[in-house]
Structures are given as structure tokens and as C-alpha cells.
Amino acid sequence: MTTIRDVAELASVSVGTVSRVMSKNTTVKAALKERVLTAVKELDYKPNLSARALRTNRIDVIGLVVPDITNPFFSQLALCIETEAAKRGHSVMLANSHGDAETERRQISTLLDHALRGIVVVAASDTAGPRFETEVSIVSLDRRFDRFPLVSTDHRDGSAKVANYLFELGHRRIAYIAGPQNTEVARARKEGFVSRVEQLNRQDAGVEVRVFEGRFDYDSGEQLGRKILASSNRWKPTAIAAASDQLAIGVLRAMRDLDLNVPADCSVVGFDDIELASLVVPRLTTIRQPTELLARAALEHMFSDNEKIRETTIKGELVVRGSTGKLSRRAG
Amino acid sequence: MTTIRDVAELASVSVGTVSRVMSKNTTVKAALKERVLTAVKELDYKPNLSARALRTNRIDVIGLVVPDITNPFFSQLALCIETEAAKRGHSVMLANSHGDAETERRQISTLLDHALRGIVVVAASDTAGPRFETEVSIVSLDRRFDRFPLVSTDHRDGSAKVANYLFELGHRRIAYIAGPQNTEVARARKEGFVSRVEQLNRQDAGVEVRVFEGRFDYDSGEQLGRKILASSNRWKPTAIAAASDQLAIGVLRAMRDLDLNVPADCSVVGFDDIELASLVVPRLTTIRQPTELLARAALEHMFSDNEKIRETTIKGELVVRGSTGKLSRRAG
DNA sequence: GATTGAAAATGAATCGATTCATTGACGGGT
DNA sequence: ACCCGTCAATGAATCGATTCATTTTCAATC
Numbered sequence: 001m002t003t004i005r006d007v008a009e010l011a012s013v014s015v016g017t018v019s020r021v022m023s024k025n026t027t028v029k030a031a032l033k034e035r036v037l038t039a040v041k042e043l044d045y046k047p048n049l050s051a052r053a054l055r056t057n058r059i060d061v062i063g064l065v066v067p068d069i070t071n072p073f074f075s076q077l078a079l080c081i082e083t084e085a086a087k088r089g090h091s092v093m094l095a096n097s098h099g100d101a102e103t104e105r106r107q108i109s110t111l112l113d114h115a116l117r118g119i120v121v122v123a124a125s126d127t128a129g130p131r132f133e134t135e136v137s138i139v140s141l142d143r144r145f146d147r148f149p150l151v152s153t154d155h156r157d158g159s160a161k162v163a164n165y166l167f168e169l170g171h172r173r174i175a176y177i178a179g180p181q182n183t184e185v186a187r188a189r190k191e192g193f194v195s196r197v198e199q200l201n202r203q204d205a206g207v208e209v210r211v212f213e214g215r216f217d218y219d220s221g222e223q224l225g226r227k228i229l230a231s232s233n234r235w236k237p238t239a240i241a242a243a244s245d246q247l248a249i250g251v252l253r254a255m256r257d258l259d260l261n262v263p264a265d266c267s268v269v270g271f272d273d274i275e276l277a278s279l280v281v282p283r284l285t286t287i288r289q290p291t292e293l294l295a296r297a298a299l300e301h302m303f304s305d306n307e308k309i310r311e312t313t314i315k316g317e318l319v320v321r322g323s324t325g326k327l328s329r330r331a332g
Numbered sequence: 333m334t335t336i337r338d339v340a341e342l343a344s345v346s347v348g349t350v351s352r353v354m355s356k357n358t359t360v361k362a363a364l365k366e367r368v369l370t371a372v373k374e375l376d377y378k379p380n381l382s383a384r385a386l387r388t389n390r391i392d393v394i395g396l397v398v399p400d401i402t403n404p405f406f407s408q409l410a411l412c413i414e415t416e417a418a419k420r421g422h423s424v425m426l427a428n429s430h431g432d433a434e435t436e437r438r439q440i441s442t443l444l445d446h447a448l449r450g451i452v453v454v455a456a457s458d459t460a461g462p463r464f465e466t467e468v469s470i471v472s473l474d475r476r477f478d479r480f481p482l483v484s485t486d487h488r489d490g491s492a493k494v495a496n497y498l499f500e501l502g503h504r505r506i507a508y509i510a511g512p513q514n515t516e517v518a519r520a521r522k523e524g525f526v527s528r529v530e531q532l533n534r535q536d537a538g539v540e541v542r543v544f545e546g547r548f549d550y551d552s553g554e555q556l557g558r559k560i561l562a563s564s565n566r567w568k569p570t571a572i573a574a575a576s577d578q579l580a581i582g583v584l585r586a587m588r589d590l591d592l593n594v595p596a597d598c599s600v601v602g603f604d605d606i607e608l609a610s611l612v613v614p615r616l617t618t619i620r621q622p623t624e625l626l627a628r629a630a631l632e633h634m635f636s637d638n639e640k641i642r643e644t645t646i647k648g649e650l651v652v653r654g655s656t657g658k659l660s661r662r663a664g
Numbered sequence: 665g666a667t668t669g670a671a672a673a674t675g676a677a678t679c680g681a682t683t684c685a686t687t688g689a690c691g692g693g694t
Numbered sequence: 695a696c697c698c699g700t701c702a703a704t705g706a707a708t709c710g711a712t713t714c715a716t717t718t719t720c721a722a723t724c
Contacts (some may be wrong), residue, residue: 336710384711384712387712
């Protein structure tokens with residue numbers, strides 16, 4: 001293996017000079033720099049990252065902790081984080097918390113041992129444990145972790161957009177399927193929806209919302225969808241808004257089983273805009289979470305090390321597809 | 333930060349002894365070991381991984397390179413790899429090649445700089461570039477990378493199982509949608525299917541197969557599905573076997589648009605058994621790739637450092653669900 | 665009690681890049 | 695011609711764990 005000393009020798013300069021050339025930012029006269037770079041090329045020298053890490057106590061790697069990488073939304077985020085990190089010459093260490101707070105802490109703790117540049121955490125839950133003490137910059141993404149600054153979509157705003165949109169289409173009986181209310185995201189989305197409706201009702205909009213609570217996954221959506229639309233019910237919504245695309249897709253599935261047509265019998269809206277949303281039949285109307293922007297914002301925050309900003313929210317966008325329609329005679 | 337020297341001092345032993353206690357495997361008498369461990373606990377000592385890395389030129393991290401983490405099959409693999417690595421006290425560095433050979437090389441090269449324990453590569457393509465020279469143990473997963481040992485599902489066998497199964501259901505006109513033929517996986521799957529059919533035909537089975545080529549994704553499946561089943565065609569298959577679940581799901585979508593019923597009008601089979609396969613309507617019959625086993629085998633190979641084994645194949649399992657049925661009057 | 669050999673413990677040297685106190689070079693001002 | 699200030703370049707010290715040649719310990723044997 002060629003070391004910095006070999007390069008220094010070949011270029012007839014000191015190791016310090018080689019070091020400075022390698023790490024750009026300092027002043028080395030053009031002539032010397034040239035000699036060094038030639039030597040580097042000649043020897044195909046690559047700095048030993050472990051040695052650098054020992055000295056600087058930092059490596060160009062960021063950690064990413066997600067509940068479950070197979071969740072399409074998280075894998076989308078992971079891709080964007082990795083891409084964004086690569087742009088900055090950083091690699092990514094990935095860890096799954098399996099939605100478990102204890103595992104999450106262990107994973108973060110392991111990552112901290114590696115002297116990473118920073119860690120992005122998509123929190124498993126918002127139950128607070130003992131505080132993490134560390135100088136490493138930690139950023140919460142999508143869901144807040146511990147006391148660390150959060151970058152997320154404006155969940156309230158997104159849900160409000162959905163409420164608005166359904167109202168404009170003429171829907172007045174709406175079921176809202178919320179996510180687990182022990183998570184901040186799920187609460188924010190539900191409240192965004194409900195309070196927008198309340199606001200409308202203060203202007204005599206006459207919208208009736210019933211809230212159901214589930215998890216964020218397909219199964220939950222299917223079960224609740226079936227329950228909500230069961231033919232025995234007196235109360236039949238003309239639209240269902242779900243707290244995630246997966247829930248909404250579960251609902252679509254239930255409706256197919258019940259032989260109900262979407263959107264003629266009932267409109268359905270999701271949240272996230274995972275890839276699958278545009279592949280189901282009918283394609284799902286939803287709120288797009290801007291994953292690239294979220295990822296970029298998270299890393300910007302990490303690299304700027306701005307202690308002050310506690311929260312960065314980015315607005316999502318309503319994507320209208322085939323699963324929603326004007327209130328029809330049939331459903332109304 | 334507390335160092336090994338602090339521990340040695342507190343326990344009144346030499347640093348060497350502490351080192352040996354920390355890394356288990358060597359002989360330290362019980363009494364001393366006890367003293368050291370007490371000191372470690374008291375000081376909450378954690379070895380500095382960078383220092384260890386510098387000395388040993390190895391860290392307990394494995395690299396994982398996939399074409400695209402948002403692909404559900406790869407994210408499934410990634411989860412299993414991470415879980416398996418964690419069991420062995422290792423972390424995972426993730427990199428996406430975006431299906432591009434050049435990017436793949438860059439990513440691997442970056443990972444190599446980090447002195448990892450090994451790298452698992454799910455190859456982007458099988459076009460060979462200049463050979464990688466390195467002592468780091470590299471294992472190909474699912475698709476062979478360069479000359480490195482491969483762990484994969486037995487693609488030929490899986491496809492043969494599909495052919496068998498469709499034959500037994502009575503199907504005699506079958507369309508096979510292959511993946512891109514410049515990849516080894518796609519070729520293996522196609523050949524497995526075709527040669528099983530040929531074998532059957534040598535016993536006068538009278539099966540007619542037509543092969544279509546696409547990519548592995550949803551869109552490709554939808555387009556080819558539409559083309560194959562267009563009402564204007566003279567030739568109408570009673571079953572379609574696809575080289576991936578995503579292709580098969582695309583076909584399902586096309587059939588819905590064409591108002592065809594699955595499996596009454598035409599049976600559909602996929603390959604992989606991604607999570608979505610059991611969520612589409614109807615649930616997809618497919619070959620399950622045993623991701624946990626694949627991941628485990630890949631890491632076992634990496635840790636055993638067995639230079640001899642060039643290939644480990646694991647058989648997939650046919651999972652029968654709702655998208656296939658006996659040849660019906662209607663379709664036949 | 666002396667001798668010996670194996671096992672246990674020691675601690676200095678090492679890994680390779682970075683850093684900073686120090687030296688050297690050069691140009692401008694008087 | 696001399697002094698001074700600035701900018702470049704130097705290289706020894708440093709980061710903290712591991713390793714291995716060496717020393718110490720201790721029980722077994724005569």
C-alpha cells in the first residue's frame with residue numbers, strides 16, 4: 001500500500017504538504033501542487049481513510065436509520081439520501097429499527113461509534129427515552145426523534161389540501177382513516193384534515209367527518225375499508241381519505257371485493273405518493289411528499305450545523321389521479 | 333473520551349491486557365479480566381473504532397451495492413442483509429448503482445477505501461469491465477458481478493417449476509415474458525422455462541410457447557400484456573408467465589383495462605414474490621425467492637472466505653395464489 | 665529448595681494521515 | 695543594505711488500539 005510518505009518522497013516535499021494538497025482548502029503553490037499531484041497519480045495513492053478518521057475523529061459517512069427499508073416510502077427516502085450524500089462525497093450506513101424504540105437506540109448507538117459525519121433518523125415512534133448525548137449532528141426526518149431538529153413534509157397542510165379538494169368535489173360525508181395516534185405524523189395528518197373541515201363548517205359547509213384509526217399498512221386499510229363500507233351500515237361516506245397510500249390501497253382492495261366502483265361509489269385519497277400509487281387500479285389521488293427535497297433539506301441541515309433551526313417543513317403537492325371524482329348521483 | 337489507557341490505569345494492568353480482554357479470544361486470567369471489565373463499566377469505555385481500523389485495517393462493516401433500493405425485491409434483500417449482518421455485529425453501508433456499470437464501479441471503489449469486511453454486490457449488468465483487484469471479499473448476490481462468487485436463487489429451476497405447474501393445469505398456449513436478455517438472470521429464467529417446455533414436448537405434451545422480451549418493470553409488463561392479449565390477435569395464450577412480479581403485475585393491470593378476467597380468461601404467474609404480489613387483485617401466483625436464505629448464504633460465504641466455492645444456488649418455492657387456474661372452457 | 669517450561673502480562677513500536685509550532689523564502693519599505 | 699512581515703513549507707508529535715518480543719509468574723518436577 002502506498003502511503004502519504006511515499007508520495008512525499010517521490011515529490012520531494014514534506015508529508016504535511018501532501019496532506020494539504022489532498023485536502024484542498026489550503027495554500028500550496030502551483031508548482032509544488034503539480035509535483036504532488038503527479039506523484040499521487042504515478043503511485044495511484046489513495047489516502048487511508050482509517051488513519052484520517054483516527055486523527056480527525058470523523059469520516060465522510062452519514063448514518064440513516066429507518067423503521068423498515070422495505071416500506072416503499074422509506075426506501076424512496078433512502079435512495080434520495082444516498083444520492084444527495086454521494087453528491088457531497090459521502091457514503092451512507094443503513095440501519096433498520098424495525099419500528100422498535102429499543103432497537104432504534106441500539107442502532108444509533110452503534111452508528112455513533114463509527115464517528116460519522118451525522119445521522120438521519122426516521123423515528124420509529126415518539127416515545128422519548130433517555131436523551132442522547134453526542135456532538136454528532138443528528139437530524140430527524142419525517143418524524144421527530146428525541147429533541148433533534150426535524151425536516152418533514154407539512155403534514156397538516158397536505159391533509160388540509162385533501163379536505164379542501166374533497167369538499168370542492170362536492171363530498172359531504174367523508175371517512176378519515178388515521179394512522180396510529182401515538183405517532184406525531186399520524187396526529188398531524190388527522191388534525192390537518194379535521195381542522196380544515198371544522199373551518200369549512202364554520203362557514204356552513206355541512207361536512208360530516210368520521211375518523212377511524214388504524215396502522216399505516218395495507219391490511220389495516222383493507223379491514224377498515226370493509227368495515228366502513230359494509231352494506232349493513234346506515235352511514236355511507238362518499239369519500240375516504242387515508243393517512244397513507246398503503247392504507248388507501250388497502251381500501252381500494254376492500255372495495256373491489258365488495259364490488260364497489262372507485263370513484264363512482266366512493267372516492268379514495270392517499271398520502272405519500274409512493275411509486276405504487278400510480279400503478280394500482282384506478283391510479284390513486286394522493287399528496288406527494290417531496291422526497292428529494294426532504295433529503296436535500298436534511299443533509300443541508302446536517303452540514304450547516306445550524307443549531308437554531310428546530311424545524312423545516314416542506315409543502316406536499318396534491319396529485320389528482322383516477323381514484324377521486326365529483327360527487328355522483330350514484331354515491332350521493 | 334476515555335481511552336484504553338485510562339482503563340488500563342484504573343484496573344492497574346497494561347493496555348495489552350485490556351486489549352485482549354476486549355477482543356475476547358485470548359487468555360486472560362479470571363481475576364484480571366474481572367478487574368478490567370469493572371473498569372470498563374465504570375468508565376463506560378468504548379473502543380475507538382477508527383484506531384482499531386487503522387491498526388487492523390478492517391472494520392466490522394459490510395458494503396451492499398444494489399441497482400436501486402426502491403425496487404421491492406432489492407429492499408427486501410437489503411433488509412435481510414442488514415439483519416444478518418447485525419447478528420454478526422456488523423453494520424451495513426448501502427450504495428445504489430442505478431443500474432449503471434460505471435456508477436457501480438465507482439461505488440464499489442469508494443466502499444473499498446473504507447477497509448470493509450466485505451462487499452455484497454447485486455450486479456447492475458453483466459458487462460465485464462477491468463477486473464477489480466482487492467483482498468476484500470466480494471460476493472455477488474442474485475446476479476453475478478465480475479468474477480466473484482455468486483449466491484442466487486436457482487432461476488432455471490424456478491422457471492421450470494412454473495412451466496410444469498402451468499402444464500399440469502392444462503395450459504398449452506403460453507406466453508413467456510422475459511427480462512432483458514443482456515442479463516444473466518433474465519436468460520437463466522427464460523431458458524429454464526423454455527427448456528422445461530421442450531422437455532415436455534419431447535413427450536408429446538404439445539405445448540406452444542411464445543417468448544416476448546421486456547425490461548423487468550411494471551410498465552414493460554403492461555405494454556407487453558396489452559400487446560399479447562389485444563383482441564385483434566389470432567394467437568391467444570391461456571397463460572402468461574413473467575420473469576418478474578413487477579412484469580406480471582403490469583400484465584394484470586393491462587388485463588383489467590382490457591376487461592379480461594384473471595384467471596378465467598388467462599392465468600398469470602410472476603417471479604420473486606415481492607410483498608406486493610400478495611396485495612394485488614387477484615393475488616399473484618409466483619416463485620418465492622428465499623431472501624433470508626440468500627442473505628444468510630451470502631454472508632456465510634463472505635465470513636468463511638472460502639475461495640473455492642464459485643456458486644451457491646438456493647431453490648425457490650412455487651407459491652400458488654389466485655392468479656392461476658385450471659384451463660377453463662372460456663379461455664381454452 | 666532449585667530448576668524448568670508454559671502461561672500470563674507487559675509496554676514499546678506500529679498503523680498512516682493531520683496538525684501546528686517552527687523554519688525558511690521572498691518582497692517591500694526605509 | 696537591512697529589517698520586517700507575510701506566506702510557504704517542514705516534520706515531529708499526535709490520534710488510540712493492537713501486536714509481539716520480552717519479562718514475569720507460578721506450578722510442576724526432581
